[in-house]
Amino acid sequence: MGVRGPTVVVIGAGIAGIGAAEKLYQNGFRHIRILEATGRSGGRIRTQSFAKGLVEIGAQWIHGPSPENLVFQLSAQYNLLGPDALLEENQKMDVGGHPPAIPVIYTSSGKNISMPLVMNLTSLYFEWLEKARNFTKDTCSPDASVGSFLRQEILRSSKEWDKDTCELNLAVLRSFLNIECCVSGTHTMDHVALCPYGEYTMFLGLDCTFPTGFESLVNRIKANLPNDTVILNKAVEKIYWDGSFQGRDSRAYPVQVQCEDGETFVADHVIVTVPLGFLKKHADNFLSPPLPLSKKQAIKNLGFGTMNKILLEFEKPFWEPNSSYIQLVWEGGSPLTEPKKDLKKNWMKKLSGFVVLEPPAQLGHILCGFIAGEESEYMESLSDEEVLFTMTSLLRQFTGNPELPPPISILRSKWHSQPYTGGSYSYVAVGSSGSDIDSLAEPLPKDKDTAKPSQVLFAGEATERNFYSTTHGALMSGQREAQRLIDRYPELGTAVSKAKL
Known part of the structure; x- marks a missing residue:
């Protein structure tokens, strides 16, 4: 093929697809196309104007912004971060995947909860999560879930609590589990597999955001x-794939990509970076020859859930200055019992709380609510007016102020309804394991199987065994597949090096 280099088509212009294409381009690949189904690039990274400034409809934070994190490295290199994110002490902070901020807690009867009680429960809860991460395949049953494990721990501890404290503690812990469902992008922690839970790797660093989105x-x-x-x-x-398709240059290519509008593209390699939610719906007919059984099974086994945001703008803040997180605790709630399913009546009870967006001088007074699972999907079916009315009633109830002014505007994400996404991000579900993630990442055909290996490659956050569900996992996966191709065409790298001399 000489130094002309192969033709590569990337499917999806999220950070995995853009990252793969950029790495290939820097290494001498010149025939690259990225096909994006929607009218914008960025995928599940989506910044939008709201109130006085910019807000995130998708990815919010760099999780673990420290030197090992590829997203942090690039963002620092491109001067896209604020001064705090670059402080060495912030990069060395170990927050265990949860923000260290002390929440302001409101209860459904407008009561206050004492801070010592919250602190005590928080440290207990983090101990349990740490314990859940330390299981190995030898010490845990393959059908065990993080939810069932946490329930056992809660049940054991609750025997030592007196009746009044016990009820309140259980309600607070229910709220913690609602937050955990948002972190994992799942309906319930009963869906999240216990054995591989500890494979998810967290970098050091205090989570940070982008001043310019x-x-x-x-x-x-x-x-x-x-x-x-x-x-x-x-x-x-x-x-x-695995065919022979005539290109305009009268060369035969092993892959042809057919678009919904009838246009076709030929390629030597295709990098598929579509979300797992899309593959769950279309895995059976997205490729011809069809995906091997191991890949189909991996797609079916892995979890992919919905986590949505409800952004509310207020004329004036009703919260205290310096509040960073408002947590909602429904009295009478408990992680030990499943409430009756009545989405219409109870969907808002899954709302874990609100992050206060900073800085108000640039953004306005905005609360960003987080909600996961079926309740989050139900919320997407409601009108803005219905959600705004429910949020106003909710905040009046929790603050104990029936005169609380309603928000002046609302914006929310609807990731479940997005046809090319179908949810928010992946998790390792009960019945699946990290090897399913590896199967999903395996190229077709495998390197050893053919004279034309790696015709179809797979990237995206759901293909990174230790960093699934994150933007850095997505970017790493795109670069990983780019590197796979770079290694196949060493002559291109040599040509780039010579050109630079």
Whole structure:
């Protein structure tokens, strides 16, 4: 093939797809196209104007912003972060995947909960989570869930609590589990597998945000590519591989990508970076020949849930200055019993709480609520007016102030309804394991199977065994698959090095 280099088509212009294309381009690949189904790049990174400034509809934080984190490295290199994120002590902080901020807690009867009680429960709860992460395959049953494990621990501890304390403690712990469902992107922690839970790796560092929006990173990476690399509104219907397709240059290519609008693209390699939620719906007919059984099974086994945000703008804050998180505790709630399922009446009870967005001078007075699971999916079916009315009633109830002014505007995410996404991010579900993630990441055909290996490669957060559900996992996966191709064409790297001399 000489130094012309192969033709690569990337499906999906999220950070995995953009990251893969950019790495290939830097290493001498010149025939790259990214096909994006929607009208924008960024995927589940989505920054939008709201109130006085920019808010995140998708990814919110860099989780573990420290030197090992690829997203942090690039963001620092491109000067996209605020001064606090770059402080060495912030990069060395170990927050165990949860923000260290002390929450302001409101209860459903407008009562206050004493801080010592909350602190005591928080440290107990984090101990249990740490314990859950320390299981190995030898010490845990394959059908065990994080939820069932936490319930056992709660039950054991609750025997030592007196009746009044016990009720309140259980209600607070129910609220913690609602937060955990948002962290894992699941309906219930009973769906999250216990054995592989500890494989998820957390970097050190105090989570941070982008002053100019998370999309600024995607745009900055994309700026390194030629302008015509990304083709928007170009949804892919099917990938034909292991074939022989005539290109315009009269060369035969092993892969052909067919788009919904009828246009086709030929390629030597295709990198698929679509969300697991999309694969769950379309795995059976997205490729021809079809996906091998091991891959289909992995797609079926792994979890992919919904976590949505409800952003509320207020004319004036009703919360105390310096509050960073408002947690909601429904009295009478308990992690030991499953409430009756009545989404219409109770969907808002799954709302874990609100993050106070900073800084108000630039953004306005905004609370960002987080809600996961079926309740979150039900919320998407409601109108803005219905959600706004429910949020106003909820906040009046919890603050004990029936005159609390309603929010002046609302914005929310609807990740479950997005046809090319179908949810928020992946988790390792009961009945699956880290080896399913590895199966999902395996290229087709496998390197040893053919003279034309790696025709279809797979990237995206759900293909990173230790960093699934994160933007850094997504970026790493894109770069991982790019590297797989770079290693196959060493002559391109040599040509780039010579050109630089």
